[in-house]
Amino acid sequence: MWKKERMKKAYKVLVINPGATSTKIALYEDEKVLLSDNIRHATEDLSAYKEVIEQLPYRLQLILDRLSKGKIAMSSIDAVVGRGGLLKPLQGGTYRVNAKMLQDLKQALRGEHASNLGALLAYHMALPLKKEAYIVDPVSVDELNPLARLSGWPELPRTSLSHVLNSKAVARKVAAAKGKKYEEMQLIVVHLGTGISVSAHQKGQIIDVNNAMEEGPFSIDRTGTLPARALVQLCYSGKYEEKDLLAKMSRSAGLFAYLGTKDLQEVERRIIDGDEEAELVFKSMLYQTAKEIGAMATVLSGQVEAIVFTGGMAHSDLVIQTLRERVSFIAPTVVYAGEMEMEALAFGALRVLRGEEEALVY
Numbered sequence: 001m002w003k004k005e006r007m008k009k010a011y012k013v014l015v016i017n018p019g020a021t022s023t024k025i026a027l028y029e030d031e032k033v034l035l036s037d038n039i040r041h042a043t044e045d046l047s048a049y050k051e052v053i054e055q056l057p058y059r060l061q062l063i064l065d066r067l068s069k070g071k072i073a074m075s076s077i078d079a080v081v082g083r084g085g086l087l088k089p090l091q092g093g094t095y096r097v098n099a100k101m102l103q104d105l106k107q108a109l110r111g112e113h114a115s116n117l118g119a120l121l122a123y124h125m126a127l128p129l130k131k132e133a134y135i136v137d138p139v140s141v142d143e144l145n146p147l148a149r150l151s152g153w154p155e156l157p158r159t160s161l162s163h164v165l166n167s168k169a170v171a172r173k174v175a176a177a178k179g180k181k182y183e184e185m186q187l188i189v190v191h192l193g194t195g196i197s198v199s200a201h202q203k204g205q206i207i208d209v210n211n212a213m214e215e216g217p218f219s220i221d222r223t224g225t226l227p228a229r230a231l232v233q234l235c236y237s238g239k240y241e242e243k244d245l246l247a248k249m250s251r252s253a254g255l256f257a258y259l260g261t262k263d264l265q266e267v268e269r270r271i272i273d274g275d276e277e278a279e280l281v282f283k284s285m286l287y288q289t290a291k292e293i294g295a296m297a298t299v300l301s302g303q304v305e306a307i308v309f310t311g312g313m314a315h316s317d318l319v320i321q322t323l324r325e326r327v328s329f330i331a332p333t334v335v336y337a338g339e340m341e342m343e344a345l346a347f348g349a350l351r352v353l354r355g356e357e358e359a360l361v362y
Ligand SMILES: Nc1ncnc2c1ncn2[C@@H]1O[C@H](COP(=O)(O)OP(=O)(O)OP(=O)(O)O)[C@@H](O)[C@H]1O
Pocket: 019, 020, 021, 022, 192, 193, 194, 195, 196, 220, 262, 263, 264, 265, 311, 312, 313, 314, 315, 316
């Protein structure tokens, strides 16, 4: 038995997670982190690119620079895994990157989003190494209850785009801490990143969630649900091209549109300095988030075992305290600040490398 363990191959997996304001990278050897880095992108650097896809060479070079600075032997890498983007609706799991997936991402099939770069970055890193590239639980995983799909306009059904990877990883941690299986729990997971996803988890499925690209609370750089009639009028005003409007909705709206920054810590400093507008926008974003949590509590018929706060903004005591004041009556709250996406990506690729799971075909 001991001999068998000793013979087991250790796998090295490079993980790449492009977010709206950062590119996180990590190198895992099995479950162990050998290197971890968060490359922050200044708003001025990213605003030079009209479309997300145009950022590919810029982000690729930064990753290569960091790996070379960390003296990483590229030839030792067994696989590269990236965060999955706005693909077609899919079941959860680990997918091998293929030509069809890359094509859909390049065409921004379902819209512009930083995660669209995940598979592309993984592919371009893996190609010269002659290794496979993967994605895990992309944002387009769609497990909505049929009741949640109707919008009231048959041509415009609701669809699911959310922080699935982190929300499920965190939900599994909460379940494990309670000595239960994820599939047995009823949870609301509130991912507070640059985008905000409030998801209702039942029997291991996200049965409802605000589409984080276009519904629910406004977030750091995105609109939430918009007044539809006014939006239609704006579309026909001749003021904007379709592409510009879509980019504006998902990259330069939300808190950023009001305050000119995507850095919540700066907003908190402004509030301390007495900036009333900063306080209003901050409170409004959290008021709308709390309202969405209330809605998801009704999706679970009030049977909520915990409300879980996660994502970058969950590091902020002020954010958590403000939300707790409105939603603690629903269920106990738990905080898992930051995200576990890197771990979830690495483990998804490891399961395939070890033959514990088949890679799914896109
Ligand atoms: N310690 C902290 N206190 C307050 N705000 C924070 C803290 N850490 C991060 N944030 C804020 O959280 C927000 C999201 O940052 P994060 O790096 O998690 O985003 P991202 O990974 O780009 O987005 P997403 O999770 O949507 O993919 C930013 O506005 C950031 O300023």
